[in-house]
Amino acid sequence: MELGSINLVVEDPDAALITYLKLFGTNNVPEVIKLKGLSDTVDTVDGYYLKTKPVNLGIFKPRESTGRMGEFLQKNGEGIHHIDLHLGQDEFEQTYSKFKSNGQPVSEKLVYIGKFSEAIFWLEESGEQGLPIKFATKAYHGLKMWKDTVYLDTPQRFETISITEEYPRPRVTLGTIMITVKEWEKQQRIWSNIITQPMLDVGNLSTLEQGEVDDGRGNIFVPVKYRFPGSGAINLYCALNKDAPINKVMARQGKNVMYHNICGYVTRDRVHQYWKQLEEAGFAMVDPKPLLNSNTGNGNYFFFIHPISTHGVLCEVVSAYIMDEGRGAVYDWSDTETYMVPPEIH
Amino acid sequence: MEKFANIELRLNKSAKKGDKESLFSLFSAAERFKHTEVLTNADEGASIKVVLEGLGEVDLKLGDDMEKGQQKTIMTLFWYNEKSKPIEIKRNAEAGESVIVNMWASIR
Numbered sequence: 178m179e180l181g182s183i184n185l186v187v188e189d190p191d192a193a194l195i196t197y198l199k200l201f202g203t204n205n206v207p208e209v210i211k212l213k214g215l216s217d218t219v220d221t222v223d224g225y226y227l228k229t230k231p232v233n234l235g236i237f238k239p240r241e242s243t244g245r246m247g248e249f250l251q252k253n254g255e256g257i258h259h260i261d262l263h264l265g266q267d268e269f270e271q272t273y274s275k276f277k278s279n280g281q282p283v284s285e286k287l288v289y290i291g292k293f294s295e296a297i298f299w300l301e302e303s304g305e306q307g308l309p310i311k312f313a314t315k316a317y318h319g320l321k322m323w324k325d326t327v328y329l330d331t332p333q334r335f336e337t338i339s340i341t342e343e344y345p346r347p348r349v350t351l352g353t354i355m356i357t358v359k360e361w362e363k364q365q366r367i368w369s370n371i372i373t374q375p376m377l378d379v380g381n382l383s384t385l386e387q388g389e390v391d392d393g394r395g396n397i398f399v400p401v402k403y404r405f406p407g408s409g410a411i412n413l414y415c416a417l418n419k420d421a422p423i424n425k426v427m428a429r430q431g432k433n434v435m436y437h438n439i440c441g442y443v444t445r446d447r448v449h450q451y452w453k454q455l456e457e458a459g460f461a462m463v464d465p466k467p468l469l470n471s472n473t474g475n476g477n478y479f480f481f482i483h484p485i486s487t488h489g490v491l492c493e494v495v496s497a498y499i500m501d502e503g504r505g506a507v508y509d510w511s512d513t514e515t516y517m518v519p520p521e522i523h
Numbered sequence: 524m525e526k527f528a529n530i531e532l533r534l535n536k537s538a539k540k541g542d543k544e545s546l547f548s549l550f551s552a553a554e555r556f557k558h559t560e561v562l563t564n565a566d567e568g569a570s571i572k573v574v575l576e577g578l579g580e581v582d583l584k585l586g587d588d589m590e591k592g593q594q595k596t597i598m599t600l601f602w603y604n605e606k607s608k609p610i611e612i613k614r615n616a617e618a619g620e621s622v623i624v625n626m627w628a629s630i631r
Contacts, residue, residue: 393602393603393604395607461552461556461596461598462596462598462599463598464586464599464603465585465587465599465600466586466587468602483556483598485553
C-alpha cells in the first residue's frame with residue numbers, strides 16, 4: 178500500500194493548477210494530466226492530476242453540489258477532500274471484502290475507471306476514521322469481484338498537457354498529509370487497521386522516541402507517523418493543550434478529525450531561497466522566515482503557507498530528510514550545492 | 524523614532540475599552556496578509572512600536588532583517604509569539620472599523 182495522492186476540491190482548477198505549479202516548481206512536476214468528466218458514480222469532476230513525487234496531487238472541481246466532493250465544496254469551501262491509497266490488485270480486492278464484511282461504510286460496488294483500467298472504492302467519511310479515503314488499484318487482470326463492480330467509460334477525456342510557463346524551484350517533493358484528531362487512542366487504532374501497519378511514534382525524529390512537540394504556534398502535540406514504502410506518510414496530530422490552534426480549526430469546522438495540511442520537503446541548503454521565491458510569488462507566508470526546529474535535536478527548518486493563498490490548503494515545508502530504519506531521520510544532502518563541510522565526509 | 528511602515532486594516536471583531544487583544548485576535552487572515560512597504564532598513568530583533576491609532580499600542584520585535592522597499596505583511600514582520608502579545612484596548616471599537624496601524628522603529 179502506498180499513499181498515492183492528496184486530492185483537493187477547488188472552485189477554479191485552472192487557477193489552482195498555476196498556484197501549485199508556482200508552489201512546487203514546474204521543474205518538480207514532470208507530468209500534468211488534464212481530466213474532463215471523471216466519474217465515480219457519485220461525483221463527476223474536472224481538473225488536473227499533478228505527478229508530484231512521491232505523492233501525487235489531484236485538483237478537482239465537482240460539477241454538482243451533490244456528492245462527496247460537491248457537498249464538501251459547498252459546505253467547507255476549497256481544501257483537502259481526500260487521500261488516495263494505492264494498492265496492488267489482489268490486496269485491493271481483499272481490502273474491499275474485509276471492510277465490507279467488517280461492516281465498514283464502503284462503496285456499494287467497486288468502480289472501474291475504464292480509460293485507465295483502474296478500480297476504486299471509497300471508505301466513506303461516515304466511518305469511524307471520520308474522513309473520506311479512496312482506495313485504488315491499477316488492474317492487471319479482470320477483477321475477481323466483477324459482479325460487484327460498476328464499469329464506467331470514464332473520464333470523458335484526458336490528456337497530458339505541456340506547461341509553457343516556467344517556475345523554477347529547488348528540489349521540492351510532496352510527501353505527507355497531516356491529519357488532526359481529537360480522540361487520540363481511538364484514532365491510532367483505527368488508522369493502523371486501515372493502513373494495515375503499525376504506527377511509528379515520532380516525538381524525536383532522530384531516536385524515534387515518543388515525546389511531545391511544541392510547534393511554537395500554540396500547539397503541543399504527540400505526532401504519530403505512518404510511513405509507506407515509497408516515502409509517502411500520514412501523520413496524526415492530537416493537540417494536548419485545549420487552546421491549541423489545530424483544535425480551534427477543527428471546532429470551527431465542527432469536526433473531530435480533519436485533513437489539516439500537506440507537507441513538502443525541500444533541498445536542505447536552499448530552504449531560505451525557496452521561502453523567498455514563494456514570498457515573491459505572492460504566497461501568504463505565515464512567518465518572517467523559515468524556523469529552525471531545535472526540538473529534541475530535530476535540526477530541520479520548516480515553514481507554513483496560509484490557506485488564503487493556496488486554495489484552502491495549509492502547506493508546510495520542511496528541509497529534506499529520509500527515514501533510516503536504524504538511525505531515524507537522516508538529513509538528505511543528496512543534491513546540496515552549498516556547504517562548508519562536504520556531506521561526503523561520512 | 525523613524526517611520527517603519529503603515530497600513531490600514533479592518534477590525535475583525537468589536538473590542539471594548541480595557542480588553543486585552545492582539546494582532547491575531549483583532550484582524551482576520553485576509554487583513555493580516557495585506558502588504559505594506561517597509562520604509563526604512565531595520566535588523567532582526569529590532570523593537571518596533573506598533574500603534575493602532577486611537578486603539579492601543581504594543582512593542583514587537585522584528586522577525587528578520589528588513590530592507591527599505593520590501594513588501595511585507597503583519598505575518599512576515601513578526602513571529603507568532605510577538606503577534607500574540609496583548610494590546611490593551613483604549614476605547615470601544617466596532618467590528619468592520621478601519622484602523623490605521625503605524626509602525627515606528629528606534630533609530631540606532
